[in-house]
């Protein structure tokens with residue numbers, strides 16, 4: 658069985674060449690959702706080759722990106738952070754925002770006739786159509802603003818991981834990231850302790866997982882069963898730079914992101 662390598666290189670200030678033993682770096686596409694933008698959005702933007710807003714995500718880019726640069730002129734920031742595509746059912750984007758980006762040359766796709774798939778789903782489908790050689794390019798889709806807020810939206814976003822299980826998709830908030838570990842591969846996760854960890858979790862999705870084995874965690878699993886109503890691995894801790902996971906079923910991997918801890922006094 659092949660090994661998938663995972664590394665949150667996109668959270669590091671500049672893309673460094675991949676260390677020995679790690680895969681070549683990914684080609685990133687960024688999807689911005691209609692949720693408070695993470696503080697590191699400008700970094701993700703810089704790493705991405707293609708930037709899309711899911712419907713009301715365009716309002717967030719328009720309203721919130723300038724706030725991340727308080728000493729710069731808001732219009733200058735809006736002019737330099739122009740999404741390539743806005744796609745969705747267009748019930749949340751404001752008219753002034755749509756007009757602003759349409760004038761800037763952003764491609765707008767109104768998919769209001771489809772009320773069965775989410776705006777994130779529509780954006781991921783667009784990326785896969787427009788980057789057909791994604792396997793060679795090692796495509797990785799970063800989704801900003803995917804967690805926190807409405808629970809139905811969060812579950813819809815997680816369902817997109819399952820619907821596009823052969824595509825690397827990472828859901829992000831200020832506090833954590835989530836991605837799928839498909840059962841078709843063994844997984845080696847490189848942990849950048851300057852930006853992520855130590856809290857992490859491994860969660861079966863859709864069905865119980867019969868056997869999971871890990872290394873590199875404080876509470877490692879050894880051929881363990883996980884299921885809702887039984888054991889799921891939450892509040893686990895990464896011990897070092899490398900975690901390995903093998904399982905007979907798809908799992909969600911989640912790890913905390915640093916820089917947003919609030920201390921209780």
Ligand SMILES: Nc1ncnc2c1ncn2[C@@H]1O[C@H](COP(=O)(O)OP(=O)(O)OP(=O)(O)O)[C@@H](O)[C@H]1O
Pocket residue numbers: 690691692711712713714745746748749750775776777802803804805806807808810811813814
């Ligand atoms: N509170 C949230 N938490 C997580 N993801 C969100 C949240 N709000 C929006 N999203 C994501 O952003 C996308 C675009 O949001 P938008 O508000 O435009 O969606 P929508 O289809 O109008 O939602 P709804 O009609 O259910 O309110 C959604 O498809 C979803 O993926």
Ligand SMILES: Cc1ncc(C[n+]2csc(CCO)c2C)c(N)n1
Pocket residue numbers: 746771772773774775776
């Ligand atoms: C069983 C079922 N539940 C909910 C919806 C509603 N829905 C799901 S995705 C979507 C688009 C949101 O932009 C909407 C309205 C549906 N169609 N079918």
